[in-house]
Amino acid sequence: xxxxxxxxxxxxxxxxxxxxxxxxxxxxxxxxxxxxxxxxxxxxxxxxxxxxxxxxxxxxxxxxxxxxxxxxxxxxxxxxxxxxxxxxxxxxxxxxxxxxxxxxxxxxxxxxxxxxxxxxxxxxxxxxxxxxxxxxxxxxxxxxxxxxxxxxxxxxxxxxxxxxxxxxxxxxxxxxxxxxxxxxxxxxxxxxxxxxxxxxxxxxxxxxxxxxxxxxxxxxxxxxxxxxxxxxxxxxxxxxxxxxxxxxxxxxxxxxxxxxxxxxx
Amino acid sequence: xxxxxxxxxxxxxxxxxxxxxxxxxxxxxxxxxxxxxxxxxxxxxxxxxxxxxxxxxxxxxxxxxxxxxxxxxxxxxxxxxxxxxxxxxxxxxxxxxxxxxxxxxxxxxxxxxxxxxxxxxxxxxxxxxxxxxxxxxxxxxxxxxxxxxxxxxxxxxxxxxxxxxxxxxxxxxxxxxxxxxxxxxxxxxxxxxxxxxxxxxxxxxxxxxxxxxxxxxxxxxxxxxxxxxxxxxxxxxxxxxxxxxxxxxxxxxxxxxxxxxxxxx
Numbered sequence: 001x002x003x004x005x006x007x008x009x010x011x012x013x014x015x016x017x018x019x020x021x022x023x024x025x026x027x028x029x030x031x032x033x034x035x036x037x038x039x040x041x042x043x044x045x046x047x048x049x050x051x052x053x054x055x056x057x058x059x060x061x062x063x064x065x066x067x068x069x070x071x072x073x074x075x076x077x078x079x080x081x082x083x084x085x086x087x088x089x090x091x092x093x094x095x096x097x098x099x100x101x102x103x104x105x106x107x108x109x110x111x112x113x114x115x116x117x118x119x120x121x122x123x124x125x126x127x128x129x130x131x132x133x134x135x136x137x138x139x140x141x142x143x144x145x146x147x148x149x150x151x152x153x154x155x156x157x158x159x160x161x162x163x164x165x166x167x168x169x170x171x172x173x174x175x176x177x178x179x180x181x182x183x184x185x186x187x188x189x190x191x192x193x194x195x196x197x198x199x200x201x202x203x204x205x206x207x208x209x210x211x212x213x214x215x216x217x218x219x220x221x222x223x224x225x226x227x228x229x230x231x232x233x234x235x236x237x238x239x240x241x242x243x244x245x246x247x248x249x250x251x252x253x254x255x256x257x258x259x260x261x262x263x264x265x
Numbered sequence: 266x267x268x269x270x271x272x273x274x275x276x277x278x279x280x281x282x283x284x285x286x287x288x289x290x291x292x293x294x295x296x297x298x299x300x301x302x303x304x305x306x307x308x309x310x311x312x313x314x315x316x317x318x319x320x321x322x323x324x325x326x327x328x329x330x331x332x333x334x335x336x337x338x339x340x341x342x343x344x345x346x347x348x349x350x351x352x353x354x355x356x357x358x359x360x361x362x363x364x365x366x367x368x369x370x371x372x373x374x375x376x377x378x379x380x381x382x383x384x385x386x387x388x389x390x391x392x393x394x395x396x397x398x399x400x401x402x403x404x405x406x407x408x409x410x411x412x413x414x415x416x417x418x419x420x421x422x423x424x425x426x427x428x429x430x431x432x433x434x435x436x437x438x439x440x441x442x443x444x445x446x447x448x449x450x451x452x453x454x455x456x457x458x459x460x461x462x463x464x465x466x467x468x469x470x471x472x473x474x475x476x477x478x479x480x481x482x483x484x485x486x487x488x489x490x491x492x493x494x495x496x497x498x499x500x501x502x503x504x505x506x507x508x509x510x511x512x513x514x515x516x517x518x519x520x521x522x523x524x525x526x527x528x529x530x
Binding site for chain 2: 185
């Protein structure tokens with residue numbers, strides 16, 4: 001039997017230590033690589049941080065599975081037993097350009113069920129946390145259950161790229177939504193944007209393509225406060241697959257889905 | 266003769282006190298009004314904060330002019346003598362929805378020359394400050410002079426609204442820029458976005474219509490670190506007039522202006 005209380009204490013202590021190392025790294029020069037394309041950056045700190053987590057997990061929980069962005073984890077075909085899904089630095093472009101607005105994201109799944117979700121805003125020392133069925137928190141503050149909001153009163157996160165011609169979505173689909181809502185924002189870190197939705201600071205967030213480590217923790221957080229998590233078609237996310245992601249307050253999620261996303265062009 | 270050192274000390278002490286009052290207000294319910302349209306929110310705190318500044322300024326500097334968003338200042342036709350240009354809460358929508366990502370913005374002009382600029386991120390207790398000819402700072406950290414960057418390596422701030430059909434700009438003008446840059450962001454506070462440009466976290470920021478109190482402080486900050494501040498046509502901003510605003514690193518500003526903004530449609 002997994003001792004979830006002890007596991008939670010371990011994650012927190014590792015996250016705090018990793019955050020300390022990242023903050024310390026700001027005093028030294030970054031070594032930036034480019035991954036699959038020029039905008040997919042990776043730094044020494046991404047790799048060192050994931051390595052730090054995987055070493056600790058393998059030593060303490062040798063029978064757990066690990067799925068990580070930088071490849072120190074396992075090749076997984078299914079979610080069985082306990083799986084850690086880790087993004088050591090979500091928002092690496094912000095990390096490089098801003099040295100803020102990035103997060104450590106860790107989702108811990110038991111089979112296919114998300115049990116613990118952690119999104120740590122390293123610079124502001126804010127830990128967003130949820131335990132399935134036991135509530136969600138920012139540091140020690142409990143996050144209230146999300147209530148619905150109208151389109152006209154909604155502030156949503158959406159990158160400008162998705163309303164210009166791009167190769168992921170017809171850019172005319174989301175334009176009416178951008179015009180109808182109260183405002184749009186874009187922060188450049190899916191984990192932070194999902195933490196913002198969980199905290200009620202954003203009413204919805206839509207993006208075209210995320211990897212499991214980008215949304216694994218955010219899904220647990222948002223569902224724990226009554227928000228809705230799906231892909232752009234309204235289908236359930238599979239924590240092993242890349243996918244579009246669409247999250248939002250209850251009611252608002254349904255309205256955006258039926259009035260904007262499911263409209264035939 | 267104005268004692269600028271003493272004036273600077275006064276501004277800082279008033280900003281800190283106003284920030285304290287705003288943070289304290291988070292514990293009570295906001296009373297939100299709508300100004301000219303449904304998205305132009307104003308709260309008790311906007312008004313109370315501007316009133317607090319204007320009372321202090323009038324008592325200490327009775328011969329100074331004040332231009333403020335909420336109307337406690339003067340009706341001004343020209344910049345003569347010393348003028349305070351104040352936005353008590355820049356990013357009121359963020360203030361209401363997020364209780365973060367808003368700022369107090371104060372620019373102090375001597376004639377038409379910006380002398381002191383202050384942008385205070387209330388929640389994170391970060392004061393961005395510039396004194397003409399004497400450098401710019403975030404709290405005690407000096408901000409380095411901005412260096413140029415290529416379009417492909419640039420992260421710019423731009424609201425998604427400006428690349429969807431809107432009544433301020435042909436939405437196809439900025440779409441190629443969104444595709445060509447490394448990334449776009451949108452934070453919903455012009456003062457914060459200008460502070461980010463001054464701090465080198467964003468390489469450029471473009472928006473269609475700001476009031477003087479939105480850009481008065483940011484202009485001083487950005488120019489002090491070698492950035493370029495203009496409207497979308499590349500013309501100088503007049504701190505008494507509403508205008509589009511386009512700021513950026515040297516070189517990059519020129520490139521965006523000539524390759525994207527001045528292209529005939």
